[in-house]
Amino acid sequence: MSLNRRNIRIVFLLQLAIVSLVVVLVMLWLAGTTPHLKFATVTFVAITLAVGSIVAVTWMTYRATRRLMAPVDWLLREVARWDPQHPDTRALSPERIPAEIKGDIRKMADALHGLSERVDAFIARERDFTRDASHELRTPLTVIRMASDLISHDQGLSERSRRSLNRIHGANTAMESIMDALLLLARDQDVALETEDFAVSDVIDTEVERILPLLEGKQLQLDVAIEAQPELHAPPRVLGVILGNLLRNAVRYTDAGHIRVNLLADRIEVVDTGIGMDATTLARAFEPFYRIDAAATGAGLGLSVARRLGERCGWALQLASTPGQGTRATILFGTSIPGA
Template sequence: MPQGLPRKIRIAFLLQVVLVSLAVIVAGWLVSLVIRVGFIRSASEAEAADYFARKSMDVGYSLPHGRNFKSWFVPDGEKAPASLPANIASLPVGHHDLRERDMQVRVAHGDGGTLFIVYDQERIDRLMYAYAVLPVALGLGAVFAVSLLSYRVSKRLVTPVNWLAREVAAWDPRQPNIGALAPHRLPPDIGSGEARQLAKALHTLGERVESFVARERNFTRDASHELRTPLTVIRVAADLLEAERELSPRGERSLRRIQRASRDMEQVIDAFLILAREADIEPQAEHFAVSDIVAEEVDKVQPLLEGKPVALHVVKDAEPELHAPSRVLSVMLGNLLSNACQYTDKGDIEVRIQKDRVSVRDTGIGMSRETLQRAFDPFYRADQDTGGMGLGLSVVRRLGERFGWPVVLESVPGSGTLATIQFVR
């Protein structure tokens, strides 16, 4: 599971840590900028104003000094003292950030002279570290610690769900291993929460699905075998009646209907038996020519065209040979031919054999777009007056999907239908 919950949670927490860290760093940088520019500027201005206010009341008021700055006062008309650097003494009134000398200077003029306040930038930097960098570092550490704790807690919470997702993803759709979700086989870290309840629900659902599938497969297999016995009796009895010469025309027509119905039922039973087998257990394969199967099925449907002005012919563009269950192709082609004969009252039916496909084209009633979309649905019949149960095309499609021979239908109302079996594998 390349995009499992643990990875998503890990990415979410990493993204959270990065964003919060960036926010804290930006906040720290803004604090340091405020301290370096705004705070020093306002503090030096207030210091100078306070000095001149006190000096106006006390001429002998001493110069302001602190741990982070020094000050000089130069009376009007006098030279600056030697201790005051010349480049500072020449500065105009205002606040100056001398980055090259690592200092900030406030020059203020008042009654009697000019005040110079020089701040030591190194001390200011230590002040910023104490009031900005250190809190930022502590904040980042707290963010990392909380994020790591939250990640571990979240990981512990989603671990059961992640385990359950891996187990379900590893299932074979044809035969899911629901035993891994049995209550007695669940790992201890699943606990007793929602993940365990979900595992139990999936296990119960899997058991029911297996039971339903087995029941359907057994019913199809058993019913098909049970139907074959009376069908054989009907077919043998019909063959014996056919040998009789005293049948009336009406009796002969009824006999042909019995033979046709028994043949159709036999095809349906064969298809059900094939589909009832496990997907990985294919019927016995053999090497056969497609033209041989076509010839057999064409002979079988000839009685369906008696009395109709319909010509049935075979066109061979190639002589393909397959190694597969020949009965599967017989059932598929037989259904397509039966439909073509049933829905074509005049014109022709053409069976064309090509290198990678066999197609059945008729000039029958055709199908509308809506009918064509539902043609493969089980029990669907566009014309309710026609015989059959509507299973033919559904069985053909299922057999084609099972053995890699997809069936394609093309039809135009009033012009006919083209059904193609493609030999993909």
């Protein structure tokens, strides 16, 4: 493109120089061959020739510009037709590029086509891996859950063994939630989510019940405040995964004090009295694999997955925190579900 612009400038300057030379030569020729002509007449003829020459140069420059910029215009039109979600780059395949597209523009088209193919392949591999891994891991997780449920009915278990069993059960439940989240995120954006009408308070009750075993051994009090009874038309599993992640984070980073779940008409709040976060940590809280405490358990994916799931459903996930005082995590319900 820079080469085309340079060529345009060179052509224009050459044409302008030729016009100026022609005008000067004409004025000199008129002055030498027709001395009887008045100066005004010579000037008029010169101005007429200059204006005509400028018009001709402008037209020639315009045509030259059109020819030089035609390949760029073609490439821009093709790229403008792409759907940002699913760009169709077949028009840039080598066999479909017009023969007149040559030089730098053809190289750019080939580069865009190659890049798009690599990106498409990467996205497909990631989606297939996430889907397959989630399905494959679901079977052993189900076996662990059923075995732990059976063992829990053994009356001869010691208190220590029962606490360990509860931790196994809690970790298995958390992993199942992550598998659900990965399956949902692996779906294409154009695939509608499985939505239904449900009461938000039912999801809160379920997730609070799942989190209770994690409170054992901690001086923690978990309260639920129902100030409204909103109903959503959305995937209840998604809300459960997001809320479960927020509750597990609250328990993980709060050794003593209380955790409170507030249900309002347009949001769910999870408020804890844990270690809190400073501004730097808060800014990175949603980054994948980032953990506030490097020694803490977990992969650091909870908040990242929760935010992506919220975005998939049109819900905003917000965090507010003060070091040493605690954190408030908020799920703001959207008015619609994208793709539903």
